[in-house]
Amino acid sequence: MKITIRKLTSIEDMHLVLQLENIVWMESTPIHQTFTAAKNGGILVGAFTTNEDESEGKLVGFCYGFAGFKEGQAYLCSHMMGIHPDYRSSGIGRRLKEEQRQIAKDIGYDLIIWTFDPLESRNSYLNTSKLFGISDTYIVNCYGEMNDGLNNGLPTDRLQIEWWIRSERVEEQWRPSLSFENPFSVSLSSKGNPMLMGSKDELPFGNSGIEVPIPTDFQNIKKSEPELAYEWRMKIREIYQAIFTEGYTLTGVRKADGPVQFAQFIPRKLIPLKRIERGANQ
Template sequence: MRKDIKVRKVTAIEDIYSVQKLEKRIWGMEPIPVHQTITAVKNGGLIVGAFLENRLIGYSYSFAGYSKGEVYLCSHMLAVDEEFQMMGIGKLLKEEQLRLAREMGYRLIVWTFDPLESRNAYLNTAKLYGVCYDYIVNCYGSMDDGLNKGLPTDRFQVAWWIDSPRVLEKWQPDLTYSRPFQIHLSEDSHPVVLLLETNDWLEAEAIEVPVPKQIQLLKKENPQLAYEWRMETRNIFQQLCNEGFALVDVCRTEEPVQYYRFCKRSIIPLQNERSLSNEN
């Protein structure tokens, strides 16, 4: 990590305009109007920016949420300039978001991510100690930007209980993980998951589920196979969530897949936890 990169809260209008410009460049679609983000920041929301001198190179944007008597922070967007990716800036933005959110009185932060983006899953669970127990089918409908085009926008929702032992003590379960799903390679050397005929695998106390290591490359080179991964993992993840499992970790390998680790949600030390769905 470069020491000249600074992470701080964003409130100045000129910096918020910089966020809008970076958003448009990264996502390739019309950005959120500045009048909306300014209003959100003034009413319980939060923007955190990563700066190299005066240049904005990354940001997170969140706004206040409320459901079933629970107030929480809805972290809607995190992005890092392509030139500065893979440098740990995303983790720095989330850590500062956590610190500021705690000062504001929040105890829960939620956001979504594409279940097939294993790098995001690793950050959210293995680095930040969030958990995922809500799977949302086609959350945002059809999207035509570079990252989302071509697949239904299914999402895992991350619940980040920032004052829980899971986060404060960096808790991970000490369990033996079952790996019931087998992988073989397609003719173009992409991974293919072999589905199981029965649901006996749901009886394990902890389960590993494979996902492609490079979903964007797979979408480009074999879009039909990418779609099959979406539909097959949708079925698996929905069954896991319905049976009380939660995603807590990612096992990284040298294989063409990574393995998502699930354990029973009931054993995870989460304080004042309430189930939230479809919030962002």
């Protein structure tokens, strides 16, 4: 399967985004909004299949961001990414983000931000271990009550990712060399879902990093045991907030076979976020 990634700029492109949004989210952003953003510092990129004659096929993924500004810092707010259900788990999300990053650098951005659910381990892994973003901002019930298939029934807690696209962390794909301590254990419910054992009081702040288990498949927990999903939400909220208060930052996810993955945190002061200046030909 050949996928082509390109910038989306035309009204026709915006119509394609709207159609895909309705498939992925069952709702859509008005075309006048996406089109205006694209003309004023925003960035939309799309993933297209390729026909047998090498012509562009259908839109199967998109990433939409608009210009933001806060406390003297201009940035790109990457508001939404959607992949057609038939094309997920094929690396399209990472390719969209990398294209977004390159266009953002060309425009002059240093920073891209977006939010994601801290209990979605696949997103955590992509955003930190693959794209080298970081997060130390926990937003409680960010979007209020949402009735779509992914968020129904739970507070919409989110982490805010900072993607410093010109930093050593991103440009050189810097990873911490610390050892990590995990003070938590995991047991299984009667339905085979993971249950987190322990509390924030057991967090080992010191010279090492910290690992926290998060579900491998949070969506399955939401469907099969809603009460357990809510318990995960409340426990992770409390633990992450305590970690961030101590100056630690999420920098990666250690993948593992089994019902949980492991979110990894280190002190923010150790992360190289200074802008790397490149020559004109680099």
